[in-house]
Amino acid sequence: MDRLLSIAGVLASFLAQGYCTEGEVALNENLYPKNPNQLEAPEAPPYIADEDKIVIPCTKGIVIIGEPSQFHSGGVSGVEGIRFIDLKVPGNQEEFRSRLYFKYINKPLTFGDIRKLKQEIVTYYRSEHRPVMYVKIPEQKISDGTLQVIAVESLVGSISYSGNKHFKTEQLSRFVQLKEGGPIDDNRLAVDLDLMNRNPFRQTNVIFTPSDSALGVTDVEFVTNDRRPYRFYTGGENTGFEVTGYNRWFFGVNIGNLFRQDQVLDYQFTSGNSAHKFMAHTFRWVIPFPWRHNVELFGGYSRVHARILGTEIDTEGESEQISCRYEIPLPMRKSLVHEFSFGFDFKRTNNNIIPAGQPVIGSAANISQFIVGYNLGWETSWTRVSFTVEVFGSPGQLLPDESSEDYGSLRPGAKADYIYTRLAFVPIFHLPYGFSIVWKVRGQLASGSLLQSEQFGLGGFNSVRGYVDRTMSVDNAFLTNLELRSPSVSLSKLFLRKKRGDAFQLLGFVDWGFGRNYDTVSLTNNSNHLIGIGPGARYVIDPYLTARLDVGFQMHSLRFFDPFHYRAHFNFVLSY
Template sequence: MWRFGWIQIGCGASPFWHAIALVAASPAFAQTPPPPVLPLPSDLPPPPSLPSDPAPPPTLPLPPSPVSPPAPESVRFQLRDVEVQGSTVLQPEIAALIEPLRGQAVSFEDLVSLRSAITQLYIANGYVTSGAFLPNNQDLGSGIVRIQVIEGALEQIQITGLQRLQPNYVRDRLELAAQAPLNQQDLVEALQLLQLNPLIRQVNAELTAGSAPGRNLLLVAVQEADPVSLSLSVNNARSPSLGSNQLSVAATHSNLLGLGDSLSVSYGLTEGLDQFSVRYALPVNPQEGTVSLSFSRDDGRVVAADFADLGIRSNAETISIGFRQPIDRSPQTEFALSLGLDLRRSQTFILEDEPFSFSAGAEDGESNLTVLRFSQEWVDRDATRVLAARSQFSLGLNAFDATINTSGTDGEFFAWLGQFQYVQQVSPRLLLVSRVATQLTPDSLLSLERFGFGGVDTVRGYVQNQLVTDNGVLGSIEARLALDSADRLQLIAFVDAGYGWNNRAPDPPDPLVGVGLGLRWFATPDLALQLDYGIPLTQSDRQGSSLQENGIYFSVRSQL
């Protein structure tokens, strides 16, 4: 099962075959690719409130600027040109300040005003530690005046307060914004990005004068966040064929070796399904470029009463390696590119040990995929609005023993997945959340790559992965109303819809459309409970006695 925020891609088909399809659409039959890299949870809080100027500018000590000998204010001379030395930025703007004086009779006071105007130009553009002065011993009779600019630069970054995190992790990220001439706006933004880093609880900075004019020291005090997190969840989000009720535990160390590297391990258990996954990620540059490696294994068995005696079971494994690189990054926006390779293997059996294919393209129950994925991600957020989008191109390769056959459904394919989410704070108590996703492909896909909908994360009112197709479109709109002033209790009204079609197999007769209500309670900062009830408006012939098969979904999540 592919899960991206609320999007899932699995596999399946439809009376005996529909029950089998629910199994085949489960994670035991459709492996899980690497965790999505776009940070798109259901709730997207605004960035924390940060001081607008966490690094107050120092007073820049500039050399004295009298011209020797002093010229009386009434004495004027013909100005032929002004040579500005030491300036590497703002040249067009400086030239515009000089142009009105060129060729004019000017006084010494005019030169002082020009020098001050150049200094103010630097300050207005964020170069608060830069300034201009008039050097001594100039021959004004020549008509050529020199103005010297000292552009501010960081002499040293001093970091205190770190315990496990390596100082270079912080220093390298600040040095990206510390190139000469030092710009206060860039430095403030770098400090804000550090404050948003989950490895850091608090950062305070002070910019002070250094050993020479234009040289500065940046004093940074950092308080690290707890790198270890443990979560426990109980829900009924899995396929009823494998047991819908699931207990999951996950542990993460987000700073394993002091390099900002993370190790995550998770385990999930239902009546008929065991899921295990592990992921390691290592930042390789201060722009947050990250290399990741992950492994997952699912072992499933059909436990539905009508088919339990058939001994239907499966196992699946996924190995993924990827690289993600932000291209443009600020506290409010991010655009990133990702490249990854997935090796996906699954095997299905009947009568316990007899290989058997439940979906097109599999050979003796076995499906192997080697998939190259290229993704583009974009997020834009402020205190009341979030826009997020993700595009992913997947190319199935004839490599590493991928399933290749003449049936027209094998491991060679091309597919595009697009996802979009919009969150808007309408009022202090009303939040609107809308989501859209689509998968398009010209090929008939193996079950591992098909688009699945139905269930709490896609179309509520239906069982998990009720429909699976080659192509599909999903949409959802939620209104979340806070029932108390602390926003701990929320009433949720939603409309979900999904439609899919195939390239070789018959298309589903109708789309899935569900409406309903939910209740979410944040009992404590570390404990959240949610209950949803969805009403199917199409294909509503409900069967089974589980809560999920009757449109009821629950979730309890605890951060330990």
């Protein structure tokens, strides 16, 4: 079935146009959590000569004061242990108190210990997502072995917005949970920025500035870099089949602020060299809700006219799809963002075209399946990791043309009730001098024979390079891709001495895919594998051009599919 080629394959290509993926020069920042720029507390001073000098021979008490007016320069007495005065301690207050008690109480206190005490208070508040904390130990008289510490948690002063030209301030403020006079919670702020930056037409960051109004007050400014919320594009790639033509030409439009409600609508038309042989319409519509959930609708329609190789017999087939996903962001940390999703797919097709060129036209078959999924993005200073798991399942016939007999007309042995799971794990490692390693691991495990729209495709740019797209369509699959990428350079700066917002990158890759089908006809399993290696290049002129070229050489040849043992995979997108 040309189903994945004509709908899902085109959808994947369509959704990627202009939104850089891991395969492009620029990574999609929206896949990872956005952490607010922290207003750092003053760095601890370096070691000094009198750091070991004892200030208090035996520390009886430490008073941590949240209101500077409660400080007594003449000292305090009668305090034993750790006492908090006018200070809101987030998290487990007793655990924090015990930690300080065992480290400092009934022990000598040196200048070095005082420095560590200040840093420990700051570190604790940061661990509780309160990033801006002023800690000071003023000059004071030490009475009865008691030390006073002023610790002022900064509160939000003014909240302002700047740089947004195409999105109203009112739209941006809907994402912000901070309140004037409230605490600065960097975990909530990271959630706000992550949701705000999911719109591909803007990028927002935050700046903290000490307020002139009072000590312990921080002004928060959201700085946005946006562009007009619409985009037209056209381009081409070679992701087709021999019987419908290898080339694919497309044009489309992205709208990033539909109805001025931050909704995103995408549409693309795709055809082969001859629209009579192959054409497809695809769309995607993302609707954000005020309660921070999203609904995503996507789907399309395709039509193929194919001639059976070696004959004069022409065949015609159609495929349709409409899908819905409901996405629920889960509580996140500063370096981790994740979400849960569920949804439903409806698909209809009457054709099965494989790369070998023998189309199968059977009775029309409907697919009604439910989906649950989980997505995770995690980032550190040297790596980025994304993980996705999705479970697809159908309980059996729900609609007409959905019986196992209908499925069997397109693939012998396929049943209307099934379940399968797909996994994707993609770590990206940052190396010295701007190099990086990208490792993709993907796979699928199915309960039985599937229609080709639900099978895993091996071969092609998004799979094993060096082979025609979907050289193999399998029920169970394991796929790994390993890339070494060079630093990106500006060709315009290199040759024209003036940077034009471009980036060029080289890479080398090794792809390996293994697949196995359930063969209910012969009562045996059949399997095969593909291996491709080669170089690649990426070039971007932001936001007008993206281009890629990969040349894959087959290390395991399937002669009946491709007699040339290598294949170049290209894609280019021109946008305005």
